[in-house]
Amino acid sequence: MSSKCPCGSDKKYESCCEIAHKNIKTVASAEALMRSRYSAFAKADIDYLLQSWSSKTRDNSKRFRKELLDWTTSVEWIKLKIVSTTKGTGHFATGTVSFEAYYLENGIMECISENSFFEKEKEYWVYVNAL
């Protein structure tokens, strides 16, 4: 078993996305937040997925929580590819990350291809929606 981070950074999980999962305020950019969300899907860290989701677009229902958990544990996460980013760093309050997330579902390779919008809410980056 590799202890490399699921996000594909080549670092160990403990020195990569686990730092974000323990404290979202350490995440310095929209891209880093996207990576940490991918890792949270791979690790079925539902608390983090909801914490890193904008309060404007987040579904707080128990039903959604369960659906998210059921789905993310039913697939095998393969890899994340960051295609491009805009802003999302330093003094910017918003940013976009275009990515491809690959996973196996029922033995078939699937890909989520999305250009996501992120913004700073309070003191940290959150996912808002797909553009």
Ligand SMILES: [Zn+2]
């Ligand atoms: Zn990582």
